[in-house]
Amino acid sequence: MTNNHFIELPHSINLRTLAGYQTKDGRFIKPNKILRSGALDQLTVEDSQRLADDYGVGLVIDLRTDEEARRHPDCLPPDARYYQLPVMPFSDHASFSQRLKRHFTKSEDPVVHMYKKMLTDSHAKSAYQDMFTLLLNHTDDDQSVLIHCTAGKDRTGVAAMLVEAALGVPEETIQADYLLSNVSLECSKIQLAVTRSNQSDQVETMGSLPVNRANLQAVFRLIAHDYESWADYLETELNVSQDNLATMQRAYLI
Structure with a gap:
């Protein structure tokens, strides 16, 4: 892999940095501020030490379910704070009229449906809202945040889409970063198969498939159809205000 957003670390899964992505106003995401990855359970002590020493990881946000975190606990960087914010299982259930409507319309791809639920379900939104609260309170220049599932x-x-949108990254860059997972995971298939054993049906369904543009299109259509902008979604659904966005941009952009 030659893309400069990939981080080569033994035993890591899909480990990348958002550093260097340019925003619409010409700024860039700072180095060693926001990382994204798969599970950290297979890291060695040396690997996790490198995350602290080379990338300044001081906060880890784990979006996995309770079962995933219990079965495969993270190997954390020294002194890093850890927060588990499970996005799933979803808590909202379709009403009778919604179920009836689905019965008479073309069935939706289950993964596309889950992507939409990640933006609309109360439990998922609460997890992402808490993620933004942590990001807004972790702004020291010498420490980075690692977000993973x-x-x-x-x-x-x-x-990552939500964070990049909050920072003003263009949609084409957001989409390209999302699709990079397919390249990264080509190098992690054996590890990923082990890590994914004994998980819930919903997680397993998503995890068994590559990322694809249909998922992206569903997310972007939902934002475009139901909200005036990403900023409107963030404020309306996640309580991330315009002032919060300005604070984040000062902290994470250069």
Whole structure:
């Protein structure tokens, strides 16, 4: 892999940095501020020490379910704070009228449906809202945040979209970063297969498939159809205000 967003670390899964992505106003995401990855359970002590020494990881946000975190606990960088914010299982259930409507319409791809739920389900939104609270309170220049799930592509993929949108990264860059998971995971298939054993059906369904443009299109259509902008979604659904966005951009951009 030659893309400069990939981080080569033994035993890591889909480990990447958002550093260097350019925003619409010409700024860039700072080095050693925001990382994304799959599970950290297979890291060695030496690997986790490198995350601290070379990338300044001082905060780890784990988006996995309770079961995933219990079965495969993270090997954390020394002194890093750890927060588990499970995006799944979803808590909202379709009403009778919604179920009836689905019965008479073309069935939706289950993974596309889960992507939309990650933006609309109350439990998922609460996890992402808490993620932004942590990001807004972790702004020291010498420390970075690592956000991860199991494969680092779906729950973390949506998290990265939200963070990048909050920082003003163009949509084409957001999409390209999302699709990079397919390249990265080509190098992690054996590790990923082990890490994914004994997981819930929903997680397993998403994890068994590569990321694809249909998932992206569903997310971007939902934002375009139901909200005025990404900023409107962030404020309306995640309580991330315009002032919060300005604070984040000062902290994470250069």
